[in-house]
Amino acid sequence: xxxxxxxxxxxxxxxxxxxxxxxAHLKRFGPGSTDAEFDTYMFARENPKGVHFERWxxxxxxxxxxxxxxxxxxxxxxxxxxxxxxxxxxxxxxAITAKRPGWTWRDFA
Amino acid sequence: xxxxxSVLGGVSVGGAVALRDLxxxxxxxxxxxxxxxxxxxxxxxxxxxxxxxxxxxxxTAAQGIAWMSPxxxxxxxxxxxAGAAVAQIDAALAGVHHLAVDVSDARALIGLSGAGARDVLxxxxxxxxxxxxxxxxxxRRTRLxxxxxxxxxxxxxxxxxxxxxxxxxxxxxxxxxxxxxGAVGHFKG
Numbered sequence: 019x020x021x022x023x024x025x026x027x028x029x030x031x032x033x034x035x036x037x038x039x040x041x042a043h044l045k046r047f048g049p050g051s052t053d054a055e056f057d058t059y060m061f062a063r064e065n066p067k068g069v070h071f072e073r074w075x076x077x078x079x080x081x082x083x084x085x086x087x088x089x090x091x092x093x094x095x096x097x098x099x100x101x102x103x104x105x106x107x108x109x110x111x112x113a114i115t116a117k118r119p120g121w122t123w124r125d126f127a
Numbered sequence: 128x129x130x131x132x133s134v135l136g137g138v139s140v141g142g143a144v145a146l147r148d149l150x151x152x153x154x155x156x157x158x159x160x161x162x163x164x165x166x167x168x169x170x171x172x173x174x175x176x177x178x179x180x181x182x183x184x185x186x187t188a189a190q191g192i193a194w195m196s197p198x199x200x201x202x203x204x205x206x207x208x209a210g211a212a213v214a215q216i217d218a219a220l221a222g223v224h225h226l227a228v229d230v231s232d233a234r235a236l237i238g239l240s241g242a243g244a245r246d247v248l249x250x251x252x253x254x255x256x257x258x259x260x261x262x263x264x265x266x267r268r269t270r271l272x273x274x275x276x277x278x279x280x281x282x283x284x285x286x287x288x289x290x291x292x293x294x295x296x297x298x299x300x301x302x303x304x305x306x307x308x309g310a311v312g313h314f315k316g
Binding site: 030 | 181182195196197200253255267268269270275316
Protein backbone atom coordinates (compact mmCIF):
# COMPACT_ATOMS: atom_id res chain seq x y z
CA UNK A 19 0.00 0.00 0.00
CA UNK A 20 1.32 3.37 -1.02
CA UNK A 21 0.74 6.34 1.29
CA UNK A 22 1.64 9.79 -0.01
CA UNK A 23 1.45 13.00 1.98
CA UNK A 24 -0.39 15.69 0.05
CA UNK A 25 1.88 18.77 0.10
CA UNK A 26 -1.19 21.05 0.11
CA UNK A 27 -3.38 19.42 2.78
CA UNK A 28 -0.58 17.83 4.74
CA UNK A 29 -2.68 14.68 5.15
CA UNK A 30 -1.30 11.21 4.59
CA UNK A 31 -3.46 9.99 1.74
CA UNK A 32 -3.84 6.37 0.83
CA UNK A 33 -3.22 5.26 -2.75
CA UNK A 34 -6.97 4.68 -3.16
CA UNK A 35 -7.64 8.35 -2.38
CA UNK A 36 -5.32 9.43 -5.16
CA UNK A 37 -5.37 9.38 -8.93
CA UNK A 38 -2.13 8.51 -10.68
CA UNK A 39 -1.03 10.95 -13.37
CA UNK A 40 1.99 9.27 -14.91
CA UNK A 41 5.51 10.54 -15.13
CA ALA A 42 6.48 13.95 -13.72
CA HIS A 43 8.59 16.72 -15.23
CA LEU A 44 7.67 16.09 -18.85
CA LYS A 45 8.41 18.97 -21.18
CA ARG A 46 5.68 19.38 -23.74
CA PHE A 47 6.51 19.57 -27.43
CA GLY A 48 3.45 20.72 -29.37
CA PRO A 49 2.81 22.48 -32.66
CA GLY A 50 6.02 23.64 -34.32
CA SER A 51 8.17 20.90 -32.84
CA THR A 52 9.85 18.27 -34.95
CA ASP A 53 8.34 14.84 -35.38
CA ALA A 54 11.18 13.35 -33.36
CA GLU A 55 10.59 15.78 -30.46
CA PHE A 56 6.85 15.15 -30.46
CA ASP A 57 7.36 11.41 -30.65
CA THR A 58 9.67 11.50 -27.66
CA TYR A 59 7.35 13.75 -25.67
CA MET A 60 4.32 11.64 -26.49
CA PHE A 61 5.68 8.15 -26.06
CA ALA A 62 9.09 7.98 -24.40
CA ARG A 63 8.76 7.28 -20.68
CA GLU A 64 11.15 6.24 -18.00
CA ASN A 65 10.56 2.80 -16.55
CA PRO A 66 13.12 2.59 -13.78
CA LYS A 67 13.59 -0.03 -11.14
CA GLY A 68 14.38 2.44 -8.39
CA VAL A 69 14.07 6.21 -8.06
CA HIS A 70 11.13 7.61 -9.99
CA PHE A 71 9.16 10.86 -10.17
CA GLU A 72 5.42 10.80 -10.66
CA ARG A 73 2.36 13.03 -10.82
CA TRP A 74 -0.50 12.32 -8.47
CA UNK A 75 -3.80 14.01 -7.79
CA UNK A 76 -5.44 14.12 -4.38
CA UNK A 77 -8.72 13.12 -6.01
CA UNK A 78 -10.69 12.25 -2.86
CA UNK A 79 -9.28 15.24 -1.00
CA UNK A 80 -8.34 18.74 -2.04
CA UNK A 81 -8.28 17.83 -5.73
CA UNK A 82 -4.82 19.30 -6.32
CA UNK A 83 -2.05 17.80 -8.42
CA UNK A 84 1.29 17.19 -6.77
CA UNK A 85 4.54 15.41 -7.53
CA UNK A 86 6.10 12.52 -5.68
CA UNK A 87 9.55 10.97 -5.60
CA UNK A 88 9.56 7.30 -4.73
CA UNK A 89 11.30 4.01 -5.34
CA UNK A 90 9.39 1.74 -7.69
CA UNK A 91 11.20 -1.28 -6.32
CA UNK A 92 10.73 -0.85 -2.57
CA UNK A 93 7.72 1.55 -2.67
CA UNK A 94 9.70 3.84 -0.36
CA UNK A 95 8.52 7.43 -0.67
CA UNK A 96 11.25 10.08 -0.60
CA UNK A 97 8.89 13.02 -0.54
CA UNK A 98 6.13 14.97 -2.23
CA UNK A 99 6.17 18.52 -3.52
CA UNK A 100 3.88 20.97 -5.34
CA UNK A 101 3.10 20.47 -9.01
CA UNK A 102 4.39 23.99 -9.73
CA UNK A 103 7.96 22.65 -9.79
CA UNK A 104 9.92 22.23 -13.00
CA UNK A 105 12.56 20.20 -11.18
CA UNK A 106 12.69 18.31 -7.87
CA UNK A 107 13.45 20.74 -5.03
CA UNK A 108 16.78 20.40 -3.25
CA UNK A 109 15.36 18.84 -0.07
CA UNK A 110 13.79 16.06 -2.14
CA UNK A 111 17.09 15.46 -3.98
CA UNK A 112 18.92 15.39 -0.66
CA ALA A 113 16.45 12.88 0.75
CA ILE A 114 16.97 10.61 -2.24
CA THR A 115 20.76 10.99 -2.15
CA ALA A 116 20.76 10.00 1.52
CA LYS A 117 19.08 6.70 0.66
CA ARG A 118 20.24 6.08 -2.92
CA PRO A 119 23.72 7.66 -3.39
CA GLY A 120 24.57 8.24 -7.02
CA TRP A 121 20.96 8.14 -8.26
CA THR A 122 20.06 9.63 -11.62
CA TRP A 123 16.74 10.12 -13.37
CA ARG A 124 16.61 11.72 -16.80
CA ASP A 125 18.64 14.93 -16.39
CA PHE A 126 18.34 15.02 -12.62
CA ALA A 127 20.84 13.70 -10.12
CA UNK B 128 -43.32 27.71 -1.80
CA UNK B 129 -42.93 24.02 -1.08
CA UNK B 130 -41.39 23.05 2.23
CA UNK B 131 -37.86 21.78 1.82
CA UNK B 132 -36.93 18.29 2.91
CA SER B 133 -33.48 16.83 3.23
CA VAL B 134 -32.55 14.00 0.92
CA LEU B 135 -32.46 11.49 3.78
CA GLY B 136 -35.82 12.61 5.13
CA GLY B 137 -34.74 12.77 8.75
CA VAL B 138 -33.86 9.10 9.01
CA SER B 139 -32.01 7.84 12.07
CA VAL B 140 -30.88 4.54 13.54
CA GLY B 141 -29.96 3.80 17.12
CA GLY B 142 -27.55 1.33 18.58
CA ALA B 143 -24.08 1.53 20.03
CA VAL B 144 -23.50 4.30 17.54
CA ALA B 145 -26.42 6.55 16.71
CA LEU B 146 -26.73 7.70 13.12
CA ARG B 147 -29.02 10.49 12.08
CA ASP B 148 -29.75 12.76 9.21
CA LEU B 149 -28.61 16.21 10.29
CA UNK B 150 -31.38 17.66 8.17
CA UNK B 151 -31.53 20.72 6.00
CA UNK B 152 -28.41 22.79 6.41
CA UNK B 153 -27.28 25.81 4.47
CA UNK B 154 -23.91 25.10 2.85
CA UNK B 155 -22.01 27.71 0.93
CA UNK B 156 -18.80 26.77 -0.84
CA UNK B 157 -16.35 29.64 -0.97
CA UNK B 158 -13.27 29.57 -3.15
CA UNK B 159 -10.60 32.22 -3.25
CA UNK B 160 -7.45 33.29 -1.48
CA UNK B 161 -8.07 31.94 2.02
CA UNK B 162 -5.37 34.21 3.42
CA UNK B 163 -7.46 37.21 2.45
CA UNK B 164 -8.68 39.19 5.44
CA UNK B 165 -12.02 40.12 3.87
CA UNK B 166 -12.78 36.50 2.97
CA UNK B 167 -11.93 35.28 6.45
CA UNK B 168 -13.93 38.05 8.08
CA UNK B 169 -17.11 37.55 6.07
CA UNK B 170 -17.06 33.75 6.50
CA UNK B 171 -16.35 34.00 10.22
CA UNK B 172 -19.08 36.59 10.59
CA UNK B 173 -21.68 34.46 8.82
CA UNK B 174 -20.97 31.33 10.83
CA UNK B 175 -20.20 33.16 14.06
CA UNK B 176 -17.02 31.13 14.58
CA UNK B 177 -13.31 31.55 13.98
CA UNK B 178 -11.74 30.86 10.58
CA UNK B 179 -10.22 27.35 10.44
CA UNK B 180 -6.66 26.49 9.55
CA UNK B 181 -5.66 23.78 7.07
CA UNK B 182 -7.36 20.46 7.76
CA UNK B 183 -9.54 21.93 10.48
CA UNK B 184 -13.12 23.02 10.98
CA UNK B 185 -14.66 25.40 13.48
CA UNK B 186 -18.10 25.47 15.05
CA THR B 187 -20.63 22.76 14.30
CA ALA B 188 -22.29 21.31 11.21
CA ALA B 189 -25.15 23.74 11.88
CA GLN B 190 -23.04 26.89 12.24
CA GLY B 191 -19.44 26.48 11.24
CA ILE B 192 -16.65 26.59 8.68
CA ALA B 193 -14.77 23.61 7.27
CA TRP B 194 -11.45 23.84 5.44
CA MET B 195 -11.86 21.93 2.17
CA SER B 196 -8.67 22.64 0.22
CA PRO B 197 -5.99 25.35 0.06
CA UNK B 198 -8.43 27.60 -1.78
CA UNK B 199 -11.83 26.42 -0.58
CA UNK B 200 -13.92 26.47 2.59
CA UNK B 201 -17.47 25.35 3.25
CA UNK B 202 -19.57 27.68 5.37
CA UNK B 203 -22.46 26.09 7.27
CA UNK B 204 -25.42 28.32 8.09
CA UNK B 205 -29.17 27.89 8.56
CA UNK B 206 -30.79 26.43 5.42
CA UNK B 207 -32.93 29.47 4.72
CA UNK B 208 -29.97 31.79 5.24
CA ALA B 209 -27.74 30.30 2.52
CA GLY B 210 -28.96 32.57 -0.27
CA ALA B 211 -28.41 35.67 1.83
CA ALA B 212 -25.00 34.35 2.86
CA VAL B 213 -23.92 34.09 -0.78
CA ALA B 214 -25.06 37.65 -1.41
CA GLN B 215 -23.23 38.85 1.67
CA ILE B 216 -20.00 37.12 0.60
CA ASP B 217 -20.27 38.49 -2.92
CA ALA B 218 -20.81 41.98 -1.53
CA ALA B 219 -17.90 41.72 0.90
CA LEU B 220 -15.56 40.38 -1.79
CA ALA B 221 -16.60 42.68 -4.63
CA GLY B 222 -13.60 43.16 -6.88
CA VAL B 223 -11.72 40.28 -5.27
CA HIS B 224 -11.33 37.06 -7.27
CA HIS B 225 -13.61 34.57 -5.54
CA LEU B 226 -16.52 32.17 -5.96
CA ALA B 227 -19.40 31.66 -3.55
CA VAL B 228 -22.15 29.17 -4.38
CA ASP B 229 -25.09 27.81 -2.39
CA VAL B 230 -24.58 24.03 -2.51
CA SER B 231 -27.03 23.20 0.31
CA ASP B 232 -29.15 20.93 -1.86
CA ALA B 233 -26.15 19.13 -3.35
CA ARG B 234 -24.90 17.72 -0.07
CA ALA B 235 -26.19 15.57 2.76
CA LEU B 236 -25.00 15.63 6.35
CA ILE B 237 -25.07 12.59 8.63
CA GLY B 238 -24.28 12.72 12.34
CA LEU B 239 -22.58 9.88 14.22
CA SER B 240 -22.40 9.76 17.97
CA GLY B 241 -21.44 7.08 20.43
CA ALA B 242 -18.33 5.39 21.69
CA GLY B 243 -17.75 3.25 18.61
CA ALA B 244 -18.13 6.00 16.03
CA ARG B 245 -14.45 5.91 15.13
CA ASP B 246 -14.65 2.19 14.44
CA VAL B 247 -17.71 2.66 12.26
CA LEU B 248 -15.82 5.19 10.14
CA UNK B 249 -12.46 3.43 10.17
CA UNK B 250 -13.99 0.34 8.58
CA UNK B 251 -15.00 2.42 5.59
CA UNK B 252 -12.20 4.92 5.05
CA UNK B 253 -8.44 4.69 4.49
CA UNK B 254 -7.99 7.88 6.56
CA UNK B 255 -6.42 7.44 9.98
CA UNK B 256 -9.27 7.62 12.51
CA UNK B 257 -7.05 7.10 15.56
CA UNK B 258 -7.90 9.56 18.35
CA UNK B 259 -4.31 10.83 18.33
CA UNK B 260 -4.34 11.40 14.57
CA UNK B 261 -7.88 12.64 13.96
CA UNK B 262 -8.64 14.95 16.83
CA UNK B 263 -11.75 17.01 17.59
CA UNK B 264 -11.87 20.06 15.38
CA UNK B 265 -10.29 18.31 12.40
CA UNK B 266 -11.95 17.87 9.03
CA ARG B 267 -10.80 15.34 6.48
CA ARG B 268 -11.97 14.83 2.92
CA THR B 269 -11.59 11.21 2.00
CA ARG B 270 -13.74 8.35 0.82
CA LEU B 271 -16.25 6.13 2.60
CA UNK B 272 -16.47 2.82 0.81
CA UNK B 273 -16.48 3.78 -2.83
CA UNK B 274 -17.65 7.37 -2.65
CA UNK B 275 -16.23 10.74 -1.65
CA UNK B 276 -17.08 12.09 1.79
CA UNK B 277 -15.88 14.63 4.29
CA UNK B 278 -15.48 13.58 7.90
CA UNK B 279 -15.68 16.13 10.67
CA UNK B 280 -14.55 15.35 14.21
CA UNK B 281 -16.69 17.71 16.25
CA UNK B 282 -15.57 19.26 19.50
CA UNK B 283 -18.20 17.32 21.48
CA UNK B 284 -16.68 13.99 20.41
CA UNK B 285 -19.31 13.17 17.81
CA UNK B 286 -18.73 13.10 14.06
CA UNK B 287 -20.45 14.57 11.03
CA UNK B 288 -20.16 13.08 7.57
CA UNK B 289 -20.77 15.21 4.51
CA UNK B 290 -21.41 13.51 1.19
CA UNK B 291 -23.02 14.26 -2.13
CA UNK B 292 -26.79 14.16 -2.21
CA UNK B 293 -26.78 11.61 -5.03
CA UNK B 294 -25.03 9.02 -2.85
CA UNK B 295 -26.62 9.97 0.49
CA UNK B 296 -28.80 6.84 0.69
CA UNK B 297 -25.81 4.67 -0.12
CA UNK B 298 -23.59 6.35 2.45
CA UNK B 299 -26.25 6.14 5.15
CA UNK B 300 -26.90 2.47 4.41
CA UNK B 301 -23.17 1.72 4.40
CA UNK B 302 -22.70 3.49 7.73
CA UNK B 303 -25.76 1.69 9.16
CA UNK B 304 -24.31 -1.66 8.13
CA UNK B 305 -21.01 -0.70 9.71
CA UNK B 306 -22.85 0.16 12.94
CA UNK B 307 -24.76 -3.13 12.81
CA UNK B 308 -21.56 -5.11 12.34
CA GLY B 309 -20.35 -3.75 15.66
CA ALA B 310 -17.19 -2.21 16.96
CA VAL B 311 -13.82 -3.68 16.09
CA GLY B 312 -12.31 -2.37 19.30
CA HIS B 313 -9.24 -1.15 17.50
CA PHE B 314 -9.16 2.22 19.23
CA LYS B 315 -8.67 1.53 22.90
CA GLY B 316 -9.54 4.20 25.40
